[in-house]
Amino acid sequence: MSEMSTTEQQMFGHPKGLFYLFFAELWERFSFYGMRALLTLYMVNEIFKALAERDAAAAAVYASYGSLVYASTVIGGRISDRILGMRSSIFLGGVLMAIGHFVLAIENDIAFFLALAFIVVGNGFFKPNISTFVGSLYEDGDRRKDSGFTIFYMGINIGGFIAPLLCGWLGQAYGWHYGFGLAGIGMLTGLIFFWSGIKKNVFGSKGLPPNTETYEKKVLGVPLKTFVPIIAFLCAPLIAFLLASYKSLGSEGSFLEGKNYVNLLFYLIGILVIAYLAYEIFRSQPSERKKLFMAVLITFFMTLFWGFHELSGSVITLFADRNVDLDGIMNASQTNSLNSLVIIILSIPISLLWAYLSKKKLNPRTPYKFGFGLVLTGLSFYVLSVSGGSANENGMVPFTYLLVMYFILSIGELFMSPVGLSKITDLSPKRIVAFMMGIWFLSSAYAFQIVGFISKQLAIESTDTNVGGLQTLSIYTDGFSLIAQYSVGAGLIVLLFSPLMKKLMGNVH
Numbered sequence: 001m002s003e004m005s006t007t008e009q010q011m012f013g014h015p016k017g018l019f020y021l022f023f024a025e026l027w028e029r030f031s032f033y034g035m036r037a038l039l040t041l042y043m044v045n046e047i048f049k050a051l052a053e054r055d056a057a058a059a060a061v062y063a064s065y066g067s068l069v070y071a072s073t074v075i076g077g078r079i080s081d082r083i084l085g086m087r088s089s090i091f092l093g094g095v096l097m098a099i100g101h102f103v104l105a106i107e108n109d110i111a112f113f114l115a116l117a118f119i120v121v122g123n124g125f126f127k128p129n130i131s132t133f134v135g136s137l138y139e140d141g142d143r144r145k146d147s148g149f150t151i152f153y154m155g156i157n158i159g160g161f162i163a164p165l166l167c168g169w170l171g172q173a174y175g176w177h178y179g180f181g182l183a184g185i186g187m188l189t190g191l192i193f194f195w196s197g198i199k200k201n202v203f204g205s206k207g208l209p210p211n212t213e214t215y216e217k218k219v220l221g222v223p224l225k226t227f228v229p230i231i232a233f234l235c236a237p238l239i240a241f242l243l244a245s246y247k248s249l250g251s252e253g254s255f256l257e258g259k260n261y262v263n264l265l266f267y268l269i270g271i272l273v274i275a276y277l278a279y280e281i282f283r284s285q286p287s288e289r290k291k292l293f294m295a296v297l298i299t300f301f302m303t304l305f306w307g308f309h310e311l312s313g314s315v316i317t318l319f320a321d322r323n324v325d326l327d328g329i330m331n332a333s334q335t336n337s338l339n340s341l342v343i344i345i346l347s348i349p350i351s352l353l354w355a356y357l358s359k360k361k362l363n364p365r366t367p368y369k370f371g372f373g374l375v376l377t378g379l380s381f382y383v384l385s386v387s388g389g390s391a392n393e394n395g396m397v398p399f400t401y402l403l404v405m406y407f408i409l410s411i412g413e414l415f416m417s418p419v420g421l422s423k424i425t426d427l428s429p430k431r432i433v434a435f436m437m438g439i440w441f442l443s444s445a446y447a448f449q450i451v452g453f454i455s456k457q458l459a460i461e462s463t464d465t466n467v468g469g470l471q472t473l474s475i476y477t478d479g480f481s482l483i484a485q486y487s488v489g490a491g492l493i494v495l496l497f498s499p500l501m502k503k504l505m506g507n508v509h
């Protein structure tokens with residue numbers, strides 16, 4: 001293979017490889033979000049339809065799936081760094097995800113859990129490595145890197161915008177398996193883009209295994225490059241078992257009142273991670289200590305943010321289905337595209353705003369951005385909480401409320417997510433930067449534990465499949481009002497403490 005440097009192949013002022021990764025990620029996110037748009041409705045209306053507690057069962061599985069799908073990225077990133085390299089990892093992840101989506105197209109309970117498990121393992125290999133691959137296309141200190149990531153984030157959201165519209169329409173109008181099948185085709189398309197990038201040598205020598213000897217090293221007579229994919233495949237049934245443990249452990253009464261194996265696993269991981277971070281903070285130099293502390297703090301608030309934001313695929317989709325007058329504009333699963341639509345429209349203006357404020361030396365410190373982000377998130381839920389006042393006699397609220405809610409929530413996202421992502425790389429000591437990136441993704445994993453908790457509280461119990469309207473309206477709006485209070489409260493606390501942080505942290509922010 002030629003060793004031609006990627007910097008020799010440019011397109012629109014960026015390494016050409018960026019555009020192949022852009023399309024690969026666009027289609028991967030198409031499959032991820034197309035499937036997510038249908039997931040809760042599919043569980044409530046199909047997989048768990050015979051249960052009175054179907055909402056709670058769906059909430060538990062959605063939370064476990066979400067937690068595992070982000071936690072697996074920590075392992076996938078590590079295996080890529082040590083053994084496979086980014087190319088093979090991305091390829092393996094894409095194949096596993098495509099299998100997952102196609103298995104999901106089989107309407108059957110066992111296939112269902114197995115499919116989710118394949119997506120969990122696949123995402124673990126795909127998601128962290130494609131993001132790192134983007135970073136690796138630029139030399140250290142290359143000023144184009146930030147705009148490269150902005151372009152990449154656009155790709156993510158173009159996928160996130162189109163997929164719920166198409167998969168949601170197919171799934172709800174023609175049958176679930178068509179929607180999931182299309183998600184699978186999306187993933188295959190992503191793989192084709194990635195493959196063609198490799199064939200055209202646009203990545204030069206980037207993304208190859210870190211050490212050929214390790215890559216070829218034999219374990220039980222099989223080289224690691226084959227051994228890892230075999231183990232990855234074998235992990236799927238194990239994860240399917242964890243996901244199927246949505247029934248509570250050791251509780252009486254409602255079979256969903258207790259914890260499941262995934263919850264227990266996350267308690268354990270949480271304790272270990274906190275202990276390790278405390279150790280790292282303790283042993284670092286005073287200058288590093290402040291930075292690391294700040295990185296941990298922003299990751300903590302990010303968890304809270306995603307914990308509210310990721311309700312869009314569960315409670316908010318159910319609310320859209322049961323209580324929003326969609327009036328032929330779109331169906332409930334399609335409303336999942338609204339978040340990405342706003343991100344596509346506003347991400348460039350907001351990043352230009354930060355650049356402009358920076359020039360004027362007025363760019364707010366990170367804690368202020370995070371404080372505002374949480375306040376905005378709270379306001380977005382406040383909008384939904386007051387929507388009940390405009391409900392019609394059937395308990396349906398105007399679509400505008402949902403639209404305004406997503407508009408505000410997405411601005412909150414832009415105040416936090418891209419800012420935090422680049423801050424993590426700045427604030428983490430070099431020796432543990434990859435580990436901190438893993439912790440960053442773990443924040444999304446823990447967020448799903450929050451999602452599970454909230455959506456179980458708001459689960460409707462009924463033996464009637466025809467739930468919705470006035471029956472459910474106040475349950476949801478009261479819940480949204482509480483979320484609004486917590487989020488605004490958390491945001492205000494951050495804002496209140498920001499001046500103190502400035503004193504303590506000096507130029508670290």
Ligand code: GLN
Nearest residue numbers: 029156160306417441444
């Ligand atoms: N929406 C972004 C993506 O899909 C971020 C998701 C997350 O980290 N929870 O990549």
